[in-house]
Structure formats: C-alpha cells, structure tokens
Amino acid sequence: MYTIRDGVRSSTSEAYLRPASSRPNLHILHSATVLQVVFDEHKRASGVKLEHKGKVMTIGARKEVVLSAGAIRSPHLLLVSGVGPQDHLQRHEVEIVADVPGVGQNLHDHVCVHGLSWTTRKGVTSSTLWNTLNFASIKQYVNNRGGGLGDTLAGVHDAWVKVSNEGDPLWPDIQLLFTPVSHAFDFGIFTPGIHGADQIRWKGYMQEIYGMDGFGMRPILLRPKSRGTITLKSGDPRQLPKIDPNYLHHPDDLQTLADG
Structure with a gap:
C-alpha cells in the first residue's frame, strides 16, 4: 500500500529516476511539457514536440518513443497527435495519422465510499x-x-x-x-x-x-463495470481534455458498493 524507504514515502523520482540519473544513456529534462508525438511519412513515431522554458522544440528518437503519461494524459497526447477515432479528430481539425476508435475509451477507476x-x-x-x-x-x-x-x-x-x-x-x-x-x-x-x-x-x-x-x-x-471517456475540447495540445469518468453508470457497480 505504501512505498517507504528509510522512513520516507518514495516517489517515482526518488525510487527510479534519481538513482539512474548518472547513467550516460539517460537524460532527464525537467519541467518540459510534451505537446505531440511526431510521426514520419511511414506513420511511425519518430520523436516528440515539447515546450521547455517557453521554447517549442522537436526531439527525435533513434529507435522508439515510449508514451507513459498516465491514464489521462496518454490518450490525450495520442488524440492531439492524430491517433484516435477519425470522426472525433476531424471535428477538432486534427490531422489524422491513424483511425483508432478505442483511444480515449474504456476509462475506469476504483470508486470508494468515504465517511463511514x-x-x-x-x-x-x-x-x-x-x-x-x-x-x-x-x-x-x-x-x-x-x-x-x-x-x-x-x-x-x-x-x-x-x-x-x-x-x-x-x-x-x-x-x-x-x-x-x-x-x-x-x-x-x-x-x-x-x-x-x-x-x-x-x-x-x-x-x-x-x-x-x-x-x-x-x-x-x-x-468496476462502468466505463468513461477522455475526449478533446479542442485540437490545441495545451488545452486540457474533457474527462467523463461515468462513475456508477452500470447498476452492478452501485450494488456491489452497497453490498460492500
């Protein structure tokens, strides 16, 4: 339930990044915001566009791009990069790289009841x-x-x-x-x-x-059986996505919590 080392709650930074920060094959760019995944003419991810200290730059990848930005930001980045449901991307004037209907769907979380x-x-x-x-x-x-x-x-x-x-x-x-x-x-x-x-x-x-x-x-x-969505408010990658968790939409979820 807790990740504790030497009496201190450990974060991803403390447990993984800091110990590896001296490795010659790792470069950590702090306080950078990724705007889009960049794709080449073969529709292969070739890098990322990001903003750092007020400057927008593109960083290329020699081998691969690993997208690991969490349950909210990962689908949002794919959508603003042109990977997602075609009709939704067209509505927000995003250039389509791949029509993938499942991007931004199937959002679910562990609802709990406080206050008992x-x-x-x-x-x-x-x-x-x-x-x-x-x-x-x-x-x-x-x-x-x-x-x-x-x-x-x-x-x-x-x-x-x-x-x-x-x-x-x-x-x-x-x-x-x-x-x-x-x-x-x-x-x-x-x-x-x-x-x-x-x-x-x-x-x-x-x-x-x-x-x-x-x-x-x-x-x-x-x-949980209820499923929500992550969708675009606009094609601007700086604008936060629309999050609809759709909690307790499925009647079985409410009944299971009540039984619990």
Whole structure:
C-alpha cells in the first residue's frame, strides 16, 4: 500500500529516476511539457514536440518513443497527435495519422465510499493515533527515521472480500480499508481537505461525532463495470481534455458498493 524507504514515502523520482540519473544513456529534462508525438511519412513515431522554458522544440528518437503519461494524459497526447477515432479528430481539425476508435475509451477507476465511521468508548482508538503522534515518536523519527512516523499509520489494514454472487468466488470485488480513527476525529480541520471534500457539507454530515473516538471503513470497488471517456475540447495540445469518468453508470457497480 505504501512505498517507504528509510522512513520516507518514495516517489517515482526518488525510487527510479534519481538513482539512474548518472547513467550516460539517460537524460532527464525537467519541467518540459510534451505537446505531440511526431510521426514520419511511414506513420511511425519518430520523436516528440515539447515546450521547455517557453521554447517549442522537436526531439527525435533513434529507435522508439515510449508514451507513459498516465491514464489521462496518454490518450490525450495520442488524440492531439492524430491517433484516435477519425470522426472525433476531424471535428477538432486534427490531422489524422491513424483511425483508432478505442483511444480515449474504456476509462475506469476504483470508486470508494468515504465517511463511514463508527464510534467507540473514549480512549479505545485515539490512543493508537496519539501513540504515533507524540514527542517520543517525533524524536525517534528525527534521529533515525524510525518509530511510528517512519512506517504506515498503526492500525491501518486492508481486507479483500467477495460480496457479489457472480464470477469466481475466490476473486474479490471489494477492498475494505480499515482506519483506527474516524473521519471526524480532527473536528473537520484537516480531513476534508485531504479527501478533497466540501468543508460545509463535511461538517453537516460529520459534526455529530466531531472529536469522538471511533474507526472508519472504506469500501473500494475493485472491478468496476462502468466505463468513461477522455475526449478533446479542442485540437490545441495545451488545452486540457474533457474527462467523463461515468462513475456508477452500470447498476452492478452501485450494488456491489452497497453490498460492500
């Protein structure tokens, strides 16, 4: 669930790029924005057009171009480069390299339900948190990156369960994330922001248990059937794409979450 090294959460940069940065066959161009994949007369990817420090330049490839820009940016780059559904590209006046109907389709994600909290007797669950967030733990972390602050939050656990009747009974369709504190333990000071939630709505839903001891469980949909899309707003590669996640469109997704 977490990638931790020497008590610090590790990013792609720290885990892969920085250790390899001294290799003679690797050049890292920081803060560059790729605008398009460039194709030659044989419709083979031959490089990329990018913007760096206000200048637009084209960088060629001797062997191949590897497109690895995530679930949103990868299809967007293909679309603005002319690879995608022909009618959609024509609508946005993008020169067509290849008519590939599937580009930008089949978007799906693991929807989860936040806010499910149960209260307990005072001291039952908050002790877990305060045993981690105290002076001794902070001192230990500063000295040697050890202790509770150098690990995952104590008491956070996951369970993978099967709740629907269809398919392989040994193939889970729900992940249950257990947290040893409720979503209201901090009186709504930090938690809404962490989850990207509206502060006023969060308070209206959670205020009744603000500051109380408790725990939370979060059902997460592992195998969604709903499918969304990534499409162009325009042929300008600098304009962000239109994202339609289409969450819970398939009735089975909603039922599985409810069962979870």
